[in-house]
Amino acid sequence: MTDADRLGELPTPQLVLDEARMLRNVARLRARLAPHGVSLRPHLKTVKSVEVARRVLAGGNGPATVSTLQEAEVFAAAGIPDILYAVGIAPGKLNRVLALRATGCDLSVILDSREQAEAVAAASRAAGDPIPVLIEIDSDGHRAGLRPDDPALPAIGRILHAGGAALRGVLTHAGESYGVSGDEAHAAFAERERAAAVRAAETLRAAGLPCPTVSVGSTPTAHAARNLDGVTEVRAGVYVFFDLVMAGIGVCSTDDIALSVLATVIGHQRERGWILVDAGWMAMSRDRGTATQAVDQGYGLVCDAEGRVLGDLVMSAASQEHGTLSLRPGSTKVLPELPVGTRLRILPNHACATAAQFGDYAVLPAEAGAPLARWSRFGGW
Amino acid sequence: MTDADRLGELPTPQLVLDEARMLRNVARLRARLAPHGVSLRPHLKTVKSVEVARRVLAGGNGPATVSTLQEAEVFAAAGIPDILYAVGIAPGKLNRVLALRATGCDLSVILDSREQAEAVAAASRAAGDPIPVLIEIDSDGHRAGLRPDDPALPAIGRILHAGGAALRGVLTHAGESYGVSGDEAHAAFAERERAAAVRAAETLRAAGLPCPTVSVGSTPTAHAARNLDGVTEVRAGVYVFFDLVMAGIGVCSTDDIALSVLATVIGHQRERGWILVDAGWMAMSRDRGTATQAVDQGYGLVCDAEGRVLGDLVMSAASQEHGTLSLRPGSTKVLPELPVGTRLRILPNHACATAAQFGDYAVLPAEAGAPLARWSRFGGW
Numbered sequence: 001m002t003d004a005d006r007l008g009e010l011p012t013p014q015l016v017l018d019e020a021r022m023l024r025n026v027a028r029l030r031a032r033l034a035p036h037g038v039s040l041r042p043h044l045k046t047v048k049s050v051e052v053a054r055r056v057l058a059g060g061n062g063p064a065t066v067s068t069l070q071e072a073e074v075f076a077a078a079g080i081p082d083i084l085y086a087v088g089i090a091p092g093k094l095n096r097v098l099a100l101r102a103t104g105c106d107l108s109v110i111l112d113s114r115e116q117a118e119a120v121a122a123a124s125r126a127a128g129d130p131i132p133v134l135i136e137i138d139s140d141g142h143r144a145g146l147r148p149d150d151p152a153l154p155a156i157g158r159i160l161h162a163g164g165a166a167l168r169g170v171l172t173h174a175g176e177s178y179g180v181s182g183d184e185a186h187a188a189f190a191e192r193e194r195a196a197a198v199r200a201a202e203t204l205r206a207a208g209l210p211c212p213t214v215s216v217g218s219t220p221t222a223h224a225a226r227n228l229d230g231v232t233e234v235r236a237g238v239y240v241f242f243d244l245v246m247a248g249i250g251v252c253s254t255d256d257i258a259l260s261v262l263a264t265v266i267g268h269q270r271e272r273g274w275i276l277v278d279a280g281w282m283a284m285s286r287d288r289g290t291a292t293q294a295v296d297q298g299y300g301l302v303c304d305a306e307g308r309v310l311g312d313l314v315m316s317a318a319s320q321e322h323g324t325l326s327l328r329p330g331s332t333k334v335l336p337e338l339p340v341g342t343r344l345r346i347l348p349n350h351a352c353a354t355a356a357q358f359g360d361y362a363v364l365p366a367e368a369g370a371p372l373a374r375w376s377r378f379g380g381w
Numbered sequence: 382m383t384d385a386d387r388l389g390e391l392p393t394p395q396l397v398l399d400e401a402r403m404l405r406n407v408a409r410l411r412a413r414l415a416p417h418g419v420s421l422r423p424h425l426k427t428v429k430s431v432e433v434a435r436r437v438l439a440g441g442n443g444p445a446t447v448s449t450l451q452e453a454e455v456f457a458a459a460g461i462p463d464i465l466y467a468v469g470i471a472p473g474k475l476n477r478v479l480a481l482r483a484t485g486c487d488l489s490v491i492l493d494s495r496e497q498a499e500a501v502a503a504a505s506r507a508a509g510d511p512i513p514v515l516i517e518i519d520s521d522g523h524r525a526g527l528r529p530d531d532p533a534l535p536a537i538g539r540i541l542h543a544g545g546a547a548l549r550g551v552l553t554h555a556g557e558s559y560g561v562s563g564d565e566a567h568a569a570f571a572e573r574e575r576a577a578a579v580r581a582a583e584t585l586r587a588a589g590l591p592c593p594t595v596s597v598g599s600t601p602t603a604h605a606a607r608n609l610d611g612v613t614e615v616r617a618g619v620y621v622f623f624d625l626v627m628a629g630i631g632v633c634s635t636d637d638i639a640l641s642v643l644a645t646v647i648g649h650q651r652e653r654g655w656i657l658v659d660a661g662w663m664a665m666s667r668d669r670g671t672a673t674q675a676v677d678q679g680y681g682l683v684c685d686a687e688g689r690v691l692g693d694l695v696m697s698a699a700s701q702e703h704g705t706l707s708l709r710p711g712s713t714k715v716l717p718e719l720p721v722g723t724r725l726r727i728l729p730n731h732a733c734a735t736a737a738q739f740g741d742y743a744v745l746p747a748e749a750g751a752p753l754a755r756w757s758r759f760g761g762w
Binding site for chain 2: 009011012013014045067068069087088089090091092093096111112113115116119138141143144175264265266267268269272276278281282283285286287288317319320321322324339340341350352353356357358359379380381
């Protein structure tokens, strides 16, 4: 039974997940990290699905990272007991954190300021529940976090430790690693993550503070790290599905991309070299992450219904519900003949963004011959 | 009662709709078109909400345009009887079109090829239900449609008319009008829409074919058209909420933008001039529609909780759940002091894309002192 047969008459556009590719991606990172003796805490912001989480987490319910309290609540309700909410905590969200912790979930938070630390300590004391906290460290100037040598670091540690919260350690994320290409460059960012986090941990310990967890990671650095001495856990998210941005910086190939959008040809502008499909940016998302890479994939790279890349055909423009397919500029190929009604699969620039546009996955199960499955996704905050 | 009071402790990020601004925008276009004697068929792809549709459509359930069959189904179930599905029809969707028509909704479709016309005619005959069709005309090279002088136009008209479908007329959309600024430039595109649609209608009529409907429109052209002779209806969508892209081309001011995203400050990188909030691209969407305009608004323009623009502060970068606010390059202003926990409202580049990231609107009712309301939105296809 071919993929096209299994996809049958599915209305388009529809998000499609190739489970075999996903399981291969999951196994690859597990194998990559095993010799390092660190634990893997996958980031579930990409998948937002309990069915996918079961296949990604160690033992089906191992440690997880999330980007919203909604994710924490859904995954905790599914019995996942150890969840890190990895966006700097807003004091107004602490009641919700405490309510979820009261259900038995070991939910931890991150922060990088005295104001946040004081709010978390006060909330911990008021509830009689020491909220576990990782202090966020800035290893690459990407976004949030304290420099590892910032004198505020031990001060914040003391506010937490003495104030009634549970100081659990430090965390960093080298988001800038997405902007460089190749294993050497990613390994250098991995070492920056490691060095910054370990140095911060040493600073806390030198101040007599606990720091059991040293958490690092991003998909590029997790696949390239050579030395993880002093690190206790690695986080990564998009590796589960991979995408064109990750292929563009050499972390995967397009054959590893487990996510695509099924679309139908609805028209042609032949003299302009355009093929129109019923998937626009509402389906693909507005993400143009490959625009600044060596190969610009437009809004996505076009495959046939079996998932085979069709040469240089990309979604070069998108309106809300229209995608315009054309050959990549400079291509010497001939525009393929794709009549109205032809079904195609389009690989996304950014799996997190494209998946978020859909309420479920149409799953091509890894088991040969198994019929299409549907796995639900959730959204919101 | 201030807006900030009405928004109270609402969890962030949250989509906020200012009903008074929305009603003003709706009234403005109605008044603008009234002297022209054309009907207005608002595009509901922006709003995706029955509560909003009631306030936008003539008499609460007048003619509507949609971009997906899901929209058609939801609005038809709400009793809206006349709906145009304005994306080129895929033959595989005709069963769903017929099923919805069988419930009593006058659902019409659009197309621009013989293959589609033959499929619609065959489906109409098989069902004994003449599916109403507008032929799509290309007035500006933007996307789909036949040139008004394409010999395929009368041929397609005949396939439909003789084949059992209901040829209802022609439709065009000058999507390129979004790329030019100012009333004169938009009026020129409005005239291109009118001229192309009227010429196509004359071609059909000269061939002995019916063409009762001549449908044109986009938000910029609808607000600028000077002569609508020969046009029977105008379509527009984003005008209901407006957004920074529309402000950037002079169709509205930032004070007209009815949609914003409520967010909370979660951190600072003071030496870099950054303020971090808990709304990233998952909340704002990845739309960067102002990137190519005279004023680049980043991922959004920052207002205080009352909706007042805070000078030159924009969301200059976004991750999935983090927004980085900074002063626009070249600004002479001072970064405002916004402590952790401060609540802000961020105006979107593109209302359609930002609204699509949320499951509901928190509505600031037009009635003074009325408490916050919640209106649901839907998504999917």
